[in-house]
Amino acid sequence: MSARWRAAFGTACAALALAAASCGRAAAGTQTAPATASVQTRGVVIDAATRKPIPHAWVVVDGAAQKVAADGRFASMAGVTVIDARAPGYQRARTPVTGDAPVTVVLTPFRPKAVYLSVYGVLSPVLRDAAVKLQESNGINALVIDVKGDRGMTPYPSAARVAIGAAAKLPVHPAPMRDFAALVAELHRDGLYLIARIVVFKDDPLADAHPAWAVHDAQGQVWRDREQLQWIDPFVREAWTHNLDLAEEAARLGFDEVQFDYVRFPDAPGLRFAEPNTRANRTAAITGFLGAARERLARYNVFVSADIFGYVCWNADDTAIGQQIEQLGAALDYISPMLYPSGFTWGLPGCTRPTADPGQIVRRSLAEAQRRTGLPGVRFRPWLQAFRDYAFDHHEFDADEIRAQVDAADAEHTNGWMLWNPRNRYDPAQLPR
Known part of the structure; x- marks a missing residue:
């Protein structure tokens, strides 16, 4: 030397x-x-x-x-x-x-431009192939794929889910894919960056398997949300371990990034948890889980990210769900606020109708998040709206509105963006090119 x-x-x-x-x-x-x-x-x-x-x-x-x-x-x-x-x-x-x-x-510098595929979407050759073809028509270079979706289902037979007694069966075809790693490898060969989305504390099958871990209402009964689905108490460390087992499965499958969604307390009043429902306790549980995820996944060299409510960029407190934006950067490579204009039902100062100016919602929210955290734009990758408005006039978001959101994210120098459509249908004519 x-x-x-x-x-x-x-x-x-x-x-x-x-x-x-x-x-x-x-x-x-x-x-x-x-x-x-x-x-x-x-x-x-x-x-x-x-x-x-x-x-x-x-x-x-x-x-x-x-x-x-x-x-x-x-x-x-x-x-x-x-x-x-x-x-x-x-x-x-x-x-x-x-x-x-x-x-x-x-x-090599890289900015993901992603679309979302649910468990059904990734298992459907039609929907999956259509998403892959967006690479040629629209420059899409990344996919967010459910490894555990909103209803607790996985697109492959998960050893972690079987071991915990929460292996949910898909109610209709298609069947889970036995060799999911082969699909991951194929999508990588297609040049796609792959993000494993794991829904954490909204987990109906896990609550069925372990009722003591579930969130309860004021009367001590298991609580269900508006979709009649059960949630897991974020204070339960056994649930942390299970979700980290699943995250490790995703890393071994070959995903580039593990993204945690519903990594929060339910946004409903009067619920009972294993510990007092205080702001300090809530934020400690969420940051504790994310810190544990970074530790568990360190050896795999995967990026770690988490989805947060859009208003978390603005609220001075934890929005009563344990997401305090100033505390999230330490454990995460990327913070992903859900900046759907339809989700900003109370608007922003000077913007009372967010769907009329979707770019403003995205731009100002990202700027506020960077100001409050002191993190650069590259540490953020927002979710953007590519679905019908549900809060104002119920119109479909078109190419101009999606482009306005994308341009706003680009202007704030984010690490790309992700388009959400729950039906997994993305019209090339309505997407950025």
């Missing part, structure tokens, strides 16, 4: 140690840089376009994740044959290690 590299890595190791000390707490499954004398693997993470270092990227060395230094460098005691790396705004990458030479890990 040359004198220049020895000097550089001495500085890098010192910087990493200082960063670890200032962090306040280190996640399990992560490590800080070792003393220079013990270094066996060393390198730098750079941007493929600019060739400049990427500060504070993540690398996984021998199953342990660590953040690189501000100059993009990292060092480890472990001797390995590959380095996995990722950073917000980039594709994750795997780089071979040859001998003891320093490794240059190159990450």
